[in-house]
Amino acid sequence: MSQEQGLTPRAKDFSAWYNEAVMRAELADYSAVRGCMVIRPNGYAIWELMQGALDRMFKETGHRNAYFPLFIPQSFLEKEAEHVEGFAPEVAVVTRAGGKELEEPLVVRPTSETIIYASFAKWIQSYRDLPLLINQWANIVRWEMRTRLFLRTTEFLWQEGHTAHADEAGAEREARQMLRIYRRFAEEWAAMPVITGAKTDGEKFAGALRTYALEALMQDNRALQAGTSHHLGQNFARAFGVQYQTADGGLDYVWNTSWGMTTRMIGALVMTHGDDVGIVCPPKLAPVQVVIVPIYKSDAERAAVGEVADRAARELKAAGVRVELDAREEMKPGAKYYEWEGRGVPLRLEVGPKDVAKGQVFAARRTGGKAPIPLAALAAGVARALEEIQAALYTAALERREANSRRDVTKDELIAMMAGPGGFAYGGFCGAEACEEAISEATKATVRVLPDEEFRSPTAPARCVWCGKPSVTEAVWAKAY
Amino acid sequence: MSQEQGLTPRAKDFSAWYNEAVMRAELADYSAVRGCMVIRPNGYAIWELMQGALDRMFKETGHRNAYFPLFIPQSFLEKEAEHVEGFAPEVAVVTRAGGKELEEPLVVRPTSETIIYASFAKWIQSYRDLPLLINQWANIVRWEMRTRLFLRTTEFLWQEGHTAHADEAGAEREARQMLRIYRRFAEEWAAMPVITGAKTDGEKFAGALRTYALEALMQDNRALQAGTSHHLGQNFARAFGVQYQTADGGLDYVWNTSWGMTTRMIGALVMTHGDDVGIVCPPKLAPVQVVIVPIYKSDAERAAVGEVADRAARELKAAGVRVELDAREEMKPGAKYYEWEGRGVPLRLEVGPKDVAKGQVFAARRTGGKAPIPLAALAAGVARALEEIQAALYTAALERREANSRRDVTKDELIAMMAGPGGFAYGGFCGAEACEEAISEATKATVRVLPDEEFRSPTAPARCVWCGKPSVTEAVWAKAY
Numbered sequence: 001m002s003q004e005q006g007l008t009p010r011a012k013d014f015s016a017w018y019n020e021a022v023m024r025a026e027l028a029d030y031s032a033v034r035g036c037m038v039i040r041p042n043g044y045a046i047w048e049l050m051q052g053a054l055d056r057m058f059k060e061t062g063h064r065n066a067y068f069p070l071f072i073p074q075s076f077l078e079k080e081a082e083h084v085e086g087f088a089p090e091v092a093v094v095t096r097a098g099g100k101e102l103e104e105p106l107v108v109r110p111t112s113e114t115i116i117y118a119s120f121a122k123w124i125q126s127y128r129d130l131p132l133l134i135n136q137w138a139n140i141v142r143w144e145m146r147t148r149l150f151l152r153t154t155e156f157l158w159q160e161g162h163t164a165h166a167d168e169a170g171a172e173r174e175a176r177q178m179l180r181i182y183r184r185f186a187e188e189w190a191a192m193p194v195i196t197g198a199k200t201d202g203e204k205f206a207g208a209l210r211t212y213a214l215e216a217l218m219q220d221n222r223a224l225q226a227g228t229s230h231h232l233g234q235n236f237a238r239a240f241g242v243q244y245q246t247a248d249g250g251l252d253y254v255w256n257t258s259w260g261m262t263t264r265m266i267g268a269l270v271m272t273h274g275d276d277v278g279i280v281c282p283p284k285l286a287p288v289q290v291v292i293v294p295i296y297k298s299d300a301e302r303a304a305v306g307e308v309a310d311r312a313a314r315e316l317k318a319a320g321v322r323v324e325l326d327a328r329e330e331m332k333p334g335a336k337y338y339e340w341e342g343r344g345v346p347l348r349l350e351v352g353p354k355d356v357a358k359g360q361v362f363a364a365r366r367t368g369g370k371a372p373i374p375l376a377a378l379a380a381g382v383a384r385a386l387e388e389i390q391a392a393l394y395t396a397a398l399e400r401r402e403a404n405s406r407r408d409v410t411k412d413e414l415i416a417m418m419a420g421p422g423g424f425a426y427g428g429f430c431g432a433e434a435c436e437e438a439i440s441e442a443t444k445a446t447v448r449v450l451p452d453e454e455f456r457s458p459t460a461p462a463r464c465v466w467c468g469k470p471s472v473t474e475a476v477w478a479k480a481y
Numbered sequence: 482m483s484q485e486q487g488l489t490p491r492a493k494d495f496s497a498w499y500n501e502a503v504m505r506a507e508l509a510d511y512s513a514v515r516g517c518m519v520i521r522p523n524g525y526a527i528w529e530l531m532q533g534a535l536d537r538m539f540k541e542t543g544h545r546n547a548y549f550p551l552f553i554p555q556s557f558l559e560k561e562a563e564h565v566e567g568f569a570p571e572v573a574v575v576t577r578a579g580g581k582e583l584e585e586p587l588v589v590r591p592t593s594e595t596i597i598y599a600s601f602a603k604w605i606q607s608y609r610d611l612p613l614l615i616n617q618w619a620n621i622v623r624w625e626m627r628t629r630l631f632l633r634t635t636e637f638l639w640q641e642g643h644t645a646h647a648d649e650a651g652a653e654r655e656a657r658q659m660l661r662i663y664r665r666f667a668e669e670w671a672a673m674p675v676i677t678g679a680k681t682d683g684e685k686f687a688g689a690l691r692t693y694a695l696e697a698l699m700q701d702n703r704a705l706q707a708g709t710s711h712h713l714g715q716n717f718a719r720a721f722g723v724q725y726q727t728a729d730g731g732l733d734y735v736w737n738t739s740w741g742m743t744t745r746m747i748g749a750l751v752m753t754h755g756d757d758v759g760i761v762c763p764p765k766l767a768p769v770q771v772v773i774v775p776i777y778k779s780d781a782e783r784a785a786v787g788e789v790a791d792r793a794a795r796e797l798k799a800a801g802v803r804v805e806l807d808a809r810e811e812m813k814p815g816a817k818y819y820e821w822e823g824r825g826v827p828l829r830l831e832v833g834p835k836d837v838a839k840g841q842v843f844a845a846r847r848t849g850g851k852a853p854i855p856l857a858a859l860a861a862g863v864a865r866a867l868e869e870i871q872a873a874l875y876t877a878a879l880e881r882r883e884a885n886s887r888r889d890v891t892k893d894e895l896i897a898m899m900a901g902p903g904g905f906a907y908g909g910f911c912g913a914e915a916c917e918e919a920i921s922e923a924t925k926a927t928v929r930v931l932p933d934e935e936f937r938s939p940t941a942p943a944r945c946v947w948c949g950k951p952s953v954t955e956a957v958w959a960k961a962y
Contacts, residue, residue, distance in 0.1 A: 029603065029604075031550050031596070031600070032554055032599055033552045033553070033587065036550035036551070036552060038547065038548070038549050038550065039547055039548040039549075040547055041545035041547045041615070043547075044545075044547050045546070047548075048546065064522035065522065065525045065526070066525050067519070067520040067525055068512070068520075069512045069517035069518070069519065069636055070517070070589075070622065070636050071514045071517060071622075071636070072514070073514060089580055090579060091578070091579075092575045092587075093578065094573045094576075095574070096573070096574040096576060097574065097624045098572075098573075098626070105577075106514065106573070115512070115514075118512075118513055119512070119519050123510075134522070139551055139619075139620065141551065143578045143579030145579070155551050157548065
């Protein structure tokens with residue numbers, strides 16, 4: 001891709017734009033293995049920042065990291081009936097190892113409930129061992145037919161939390177707590193507004209009692225599930241015999257939760273904030289937050305400008321800013337701008353001879369707008385600019401989402417919306433599986449969530465969008481990734 | 482395991498002691514999958530500290546993290562002849578996925594040279610793209626017949642660095658630099674003395690030009706390979722067509738290096754520093770560096786002691802110390818001591834009524850020795866104690882290694898040493914494969930390294946230990962893990 005070519009505009013072909021934006025930013029690449037991608041350094045650096053933010057919040061809430069085997073005996077998967085039904089069609093299976101056929105095939109983990117709860121059964125004896133709060137950072141394999149970089153790949157990276165509690169209320173509190181943590185991460189780090197709520201029975205995790213999810217609206221008005229938190233009830237505890245001695249000497253099964261967020265969030269970040277030039281990183285998740293580009297013609301100018309640029313880079317680094325000084329000599333400033341814009345760097349500082357004379361740098365925001373920052377207050381000025389960019393990205397995404405959401409839709413409106421512009425459609429729902437399926441068939445839209453209270457419409461819809469019977473819950477429909 | 486039972490003494494059965502020490506510290510557990518282990522939170526926390534230290538050094542030297550597919554097409558492995566010969570017998574193979582037989586089986590990565598250099602071939606065009614310095618944190622699968630927790634497991638975690646350079650000298654510098662970084666990590670973080678040097682042709686990595694390694698001596702006088710750094714020459718570049726345009730317009734193959742360190746280092750840490758009570762963590766790799774245990778009888782004492790213990794914990798945390806306050810009420814101090822000793826916590830601070838009266842805490846070192854630290858200088862006193870423990874562990878391990886090393890051994894001495902106490906045997910080597918094999922057969926000892934200059938004996942041995950012909954290089958033999 002050369003500077004002249006540019007990206008396919010989003011309005012013309014969002015899907016083509018997405019792939020080009022990911023490739024231009026060098027976030028990822030295709031591999032020789034069907035459906036598997038390579039996460040390139042620029043993409044992996046975003047993942048490391050995501051991991052750091054999530055891991056800190058997990059640890060602050062008492063979770064500890066561990067690591068469980070990649071391979072799961074096929075028989076384990078079969079112990080929970082719904083679970084195997086959900087995952088069996090998409091697993092990769094090791095049948096040969098060390099030069100021999102295996103007696104029992106090993107499944108490459110599509111999720112780790114079964115192998116982890118087998119360990120929990122050994123570790124948990126008494127109520128004193130509860131709650132047990134574990135998280136794992138790992139790779140996961142699900143054999144997907146249609147794959148997209150980051151959004152849907154055969155192998156992906158994620159974290160999966162797995163916890164055990166003495167009672168239902170404890171597990172419920174945990175599942176809701178982790179949903180809140182994910183929401184906080186989405187909003188505060190990824191600048192990505194989300195709706196939280198419960199999934200319908202038809203959309204919940206295979207083996208769960210209840211699934212909570214957070215849903216974001218991409219720029220093409222399709223929904224993306226950004227994370228899930230499952231209350232698993234005692235289903236897996238019964239399947240794996242995870243019992244504990246209660247405080248009064250009885251014996252009971254534990255209550256489990258599991259919750260996960262994946263490298264898919266990198267794709268969500270691209271599709272939430274990107275523009276026709278390329279990706280835009282929210283400052284908190286930007287591997288490079290600030291790039292400094294010196295501008296000069298003569299050698300004398302280069303020396304003067306270079307000294308100021310150097311000093312600015314050192315000062316910002318000392319202030320904890322992730323800064324790069326782009327001093328490449330064989331490259332013109334315009335080409336550098338283009339490259340860093342494509343990589344989504346939120347703030348560019350240009351330092352030319354006039355700026356040096358005025359004791360300032362010129363700050364260009366990736367989101368638009370240029371203004372000088374005095375060298376005398378550089379760190380503070382940059383910090384403020386980054387905060388403003390972070391906030392502006394969130395606000396713009398929220399406004400876009402609200403502009404593309406409709407409340408209390410009728411059947412005709414729902415059909416027209418999903419045939420046309422897409423977006424989030426809020427409406428009444430009778431709760432019947434038949435209606436859910438009919439809507440999905442007619443519109444290709446699914447119930448994304450039964451929204452939590454803070455996202456519900458001020459007046460609860462009276463009737464089901466589809467059948468007209470009394471609504472038992474509000475629902476949010478959208479076509480989804 | 483109860484307090485009364487204790488561990489099998491090292492002198493009685495080192496192997497039994499090792500397993501018990503790992504289990505008592507809850508570092509790892511066996512899993513239902515043959516040869517695969519579970520890394521429990523206490524063990525994973527050590528790994529996270531190891532990762533942090535290594536990752537910082539990798540990044541400081543210009544390396545960037547990325548992630549490549551878990552699966553490798555069987556045909557890729559076959560492109561480099563020595564490589565496939567080395568790894569084919571121990572791979573796990575996915576033959577079925579998504580409910581279908583695969584046309585081409587996929588190997589679960591036993592190492593990633595092949596899949597990574599296929600990407601390098603796409604990314605590298607010109608000398609301007611070099612050097613390319615990549616690292617990956619990943620899980621690895623090698624089908625092992627005899628497994629031991631951490632030391633040899635079917636699946637393990639590691640980092641693998643992969644770099645490409647314009648010329649042989651660049652690759653050689655890189656391979657040596659990474660060996661130095663590993664040595665620094667082993668010595669400064671793990672308090673583990675190592676010998677560095679080159680492997681013989683018989684012991685080098687399958688596909689490498691040269692392999693460098695670091696070797697440590699465990700308490701049972703067996704050697705453990707703690708890390709390797711390979712100069713791969715142009716072998717993989719030729720196999721995968723990794724070519725670049727040179728500065729003068731020609732076309733050449735790149736020179737590659739790869740280097741790795743694994744979760745095996747956790748086992749090495751246990752076997753280097755552990756005693757008959759359990760593991761001992763060097764402070765820099767201790768997830769809990771300091772545990773505070775309040776000691777009291779009456780409620781009034783509990784209140785007074787608790788306040789001081791609380792304040793001490795807060796003060797140490799603020800000073801960046803990884804500290805735990807063990808305020809469990811149902812447990813006696815002695816039982817707490819025993820538990821934290823088994824987990825290898827380097828420093829225990831006891832706070833009793835007399836200590837409160839004297840304005841001090843009582844500091845017991847895991848390595849032996851007790852002394853008060855005045856509360857007025859708590860953070861400084863603790864920091865000094867931790868530094869001293871770190872240094873003492875290294876010194877003790879170095880003295881033990883030197884006491885179990887013999888220089889310029891004769892054939893008879895080598896045989897007697899390997900039949901008896903074990904240890905590092907330095908001697909002359911003619912370089913012939915026949916001698917290497919004969920020694921290995923007769924003594925079960927292998928050449929661990931041809932030592933780097935700083936580890937060689939002051940006077941070079943004149944004759945080969947085995948055949949008596951002139952020595953071409955000094956070698957270090959040992960029985961190894």
